[in-house]
Amino acid sequence: xxxxxxxxxxxxxxxxxxxxxxxxxxxxxxxxxxxxxxxxxxxxxxxxxxxxxxxxxxxxxxxxxxxxxxxxxxxxxxxxxxxxxxxxxxxxxxxxxxxxxxxxxxxxxxxxxxxxxxxxxxxxxxxxxxxxxxxxxxxxxxxxxxxxxxxxxxxxxxxxxxxxxxxxxxxxxxxxxxxxxxxxxxxxxxxxxxxxxxxxxxxxxxxxxxxxxxxxxx
Amino acid sequence: xxxxxxxxxxxxxxxxxxxxxxxxxxxxxxxxxxxxxxxxxxxxxxxxxxxxxxxxxxxxxxxxxxxxxxxxxxxxxxxxxxxxxxxxxxxxxxxxxxxxxxxxxxxxxxxxxxxxxxxxxxxxxxxxxxxxxxxxxxxxxxxxxxxxxxxxxxxxxxxxxxxxxxxxxxxxxxxxxxxxxxxxxxxxxxxxxxxxxxxxxxxxxxxxxxxxxxxxxx
DNA sequence: AGGGCGATCATCCAAATGGTTGATTCGGGT
DNA sequence: ACCCGAATCAACCATTTGGATGATCGCCCT
Numbered sequence: 001x002x003x004x005x006x007x008x009x010x011x012x013x014x015x016x017x018x019x020x021x022x023x024x025x026x027x028x029x030x031x032x033x034x035x036x037x038x039x040x041x042x043x044x045x046x047x048x049x050x051x052x053x054x055x056x057x058x059x060x061x062x063x064x065x066x067x068x069x070x071x072x073x074x075x076x077x078x079x080x081x082x083x084x085x086x087x088x089x090x091x092x093x094x095x096x097x098x099x100x101x102x103x104x105x106x107x108x109x110x111x112x113x114x115x116x117x118x119x120x121x122x123x124x125x126x127x128x129x130x131x132x133x134x135x136x137x138x139x140x141x142x143x144x145x146x147x148x149x150x151x152x153x154x155x156x157x158x159x160x161x162x163x164x165x166x167x168x169x170x171x172x173x174x175x176x177x178x179x180x181x182x183x184x185x186x187x188x189x190x191x192x193x194x195x196x197x198x199x200x201x202x203x204x205x206x207x208x209x210x211x212x213x214x215x216x217x218x
Numbered sequence: 219x220x221x222x223x224x225x226x227x228x229x230x231x232x233x234x235x236x237x238x239x240x241x242x243x244x245x246x247x248x249x250x251x252x253x254x255x256x257x258x259x260x261x262x263x264x265x266x267x268x269x270x271x272x273x274x275x276x277x278x279x280x281x282x283x284x285x286x287x288x289x290x291x292x293x294x295x296x297x298x299x300x301x302x303x304x305x306x307x308x309x310x311x312x313x314x315x316x317x318x319x320x321x322x323x324x325x326x327x328x329x330x331x332x333x334x335x336x337x338x339x340x341x342x343x344x345x346x347x348x349x350x351x352x353x354x355x356x357x358x359x360x361x362x363x364x365x366x367x368x369x370x371x372x373x374x375x376x377x378x379x380x381x382x383x384x385x386x387x388x389x390x391x392x393x394x395x396x397x398x399x400x401x402x403x404x405x406x407x408x409x410x411x412x413x414x415x416x417x418x419x420x421x422x423x424x425x426x427x428x429x430x431x432x433x434x435x436x
Numbered sequence: 437a438g439g440g441c442g443a444t445c446a447t448c449c450a451a452a453t454g455g456t457t458g459a460t461t462c463g464g465g466t
Numbered sequence: 467a468c469c470c471g472a473a474t475c476a477a478c479c480a481t482t483t484g485g486a487t488g489a490t491c492g493c494c495c496t
Contacts, residue, residue: 012333014310014340018236094230094312115230122232156442169422172483184445191485192442201452201484203420204387374472390453402475409455410472419454419482437496444491453482461474466467 003030004130005053007087009041009060009073010034015115019059019092026123029130038068042076045087055087057130062093062100071103078108090129092122100213101140111135155196155214162189163215167206221248222348223271225305227259227278227291228252233333237277237310244341247348256286260294263305273305275348280311280318289321296326308347310340314357315434320378329353373414373432380407381433385424 006023008031010016016034023029032055033048035041041058048055058077062070074089088110093100104112110129113122114137125135155163165175172190176183194200197208209215224241226249228234234252241247250273251266253259259276266273276295280288292307306328311318314332322330329347331340332355343353373381383393390408394401412418415426427433 012236012312013335013337014236014240014333015232016236017239017337018230018232018234021235021239022232092232115232117231119231119235158443166421167425169417169419169425171419181443182445184447185443187484188444190483194484199387201387201389203384203424206421206424207385207387376473399473400475402477403473405454406474408453412454440493440495442491442493445489447487449485451482451484453480455480456478458477459475462472464470466469 003028004126005030005032005056006126006130007032007041007044007048007055007058008034009036009038009058009064009070010092011036011061011064011066015061022119022122023126025119026126029126037064037066038070038073038076041073042068045077057126058087058089059092059126060089062091062104063095071107074104074107074109088129088132090125090135103213112140113137114139155193159189159193159196160214162186163193163205163209166190166202167210167215221246222344223248223250223274224344224348225250225259225262225266225273225276226252227254227256227276227282227288228310229254229279229282229284233279240337240340241344243337244344247344255282255284256288256291256294259291260286263295275344276305276307277310277344278307280309280313280322289325292322292325292327306347306350308343308353313434314355315431318434319358320375324375330358331355332357373411377407377411377414378432380404381411381423381427384408384420385428385433 006029008016008019010019016036020031020034023031032053033044035044041060045055045058060070060073064070068076070091070093074091077089078086080086089108090111090113091104091109092113092115094115101112110132111125111134113125113135117125117137121137125137128135161179162175165178170178172183172186176186179186190202190205193205197205199205199208206215224247226234226237228237231254234254238249238252241249250271251262253262259278263273263276278288278291282288286294288309288311292309295307296304307326308329308331309322309327310331310333312333314330319330328350329343329352331343331353335343335355339355343355346353379397380393383396388396390401390404394404397404408420408423411423415423417423417426424433
């Protein structure tokens with residue numbers, strides 16, 4: 001059987017070099033192309049497809065400095081826009097936040113590994129993913145379990161709206177005026193937000209909401 | 219003249235492999251040791267020192283998942299605890315926020331490069347740093363320049379530190395305990411921060427500081 | 437028809453935060 | 467020797483925020 005043909009996607013030349021070197025040590029896999037962001041990845045995919053040399057696995061970072069991010073790219077790949085059938089996508093990234101994992105899984109990723117994983121773990125993940133199986137880093141799997149056991153209550157639309165204003169530094173009074181409601185109502189919403197996020201003041205709420213990507217953080 | 223002897227410090231095996239591969243392509247440099255965090259780095263340094271084979275340059279990430287972080291490690295290296303004279307430290311990291319840069323420079327780093335830099339830029343930085351010169355990434359240098367041209371009153375190191383804790387949602391009391399200072403002092407710092415940033419409460423301060431990339435917006 | 441939930445508002449009280457003034461210490465620079 | 471800014475702390479008071487409780491209204495769902 002021929003080698004597993006891999007497309008590397010990462011905006012850091014250093015990381016690409018590392019993966020290339022690491023994968024070169026694994027028998028049975030070959031890096032056939034590289035890209036520095038999602039746009040370039042899609043181009044590479046379709047190019048290789050028309051050449052009749054489709055890739056078997058996309059190994060991609062989620063955070064890309066510029067260009068299309070990993071989640072969007074995963075969605076597009078899975079939509080089949082760049083060759084049929086779409087190859088499995090293995091996410092290899094730095095962060096293991098709930099929001100990141102969730103987004104990746106929802107976008108159709110076949111696996112989620114962390115960059116600080118030992119080479120052997122990465123090798124296993126690459127092989128499983130290429131074989132069509134799911135490969136999750138132990139840390140990630142554990143986190144998902146915790147998430148299922150501890151479902152954090154969803155914020156209502158109004159609450160998210162409050163949270164967004166809150167993150168701009170507005171006072172209760174300012175938010176009340178902006179939303180045409182009373183300060184009392186603002187306070188009620190805030191109390192609900194705090195209890196849902198498990199915090200007890202506004203700055204902590206912003207910190208948690210930002211970290212969970214409930215609101216934008218920059 | 220003999221090769222520049224380098225110690226690699228990064229908690230990601232992938233990144234270490236990448237740097238190793240990249241540096242192998244540069245003539246005149248040799249990676250003599252690797253470490254996954256600050257503690258291990260100090261051990262390696264003193265070990266090589268007693269062997270009479272001191273390193274000429276430490277190439278280190280700032281963010282280390284576990285163990286001693288890069289800033290602390292830089293301080294210790296510069297304090298000469300791990301061999302005399304202390305080698306220059308070149309920071310190679312992912313983020314270019316003021317807080318990170320400030321901390322690294324204050325800790326005595328000789329340079330600050332971003333991981334998404336092209337190999338050639340990294341090569342130049344390695345050579346300059348090993349030669350005892352300062353090497354800043356263009357993005358970083360530009361940021362510092364803009365800071366100078368835009369005389370928005372500079373925050374002191376302590377103030378930035380406060381701001382970082384603030385952004386995690388800590389109360390005045392919590393910050394006071396964490397920094398071993400009184401709440402009165404915390405409040406004084408906050409007042410200074412507010413006036414320098416042109417705001418009048420903590421959440422607004424976080425919003426502005428994040429926008430200006432004084433701190434990381436997660 | 438009734439139950440649940442989101443959104444709205446009020447009141448009362450406690451705790452945290454913000455604003456002001458003033459003071460001390462320490463280090464760097466003229 | 468002198469000045470200045472950073473960092474430290476204190477005391478005071480006004481304002482804001484947080485927490486508890488309770489209430490009304492409208493909507494969706496069964």
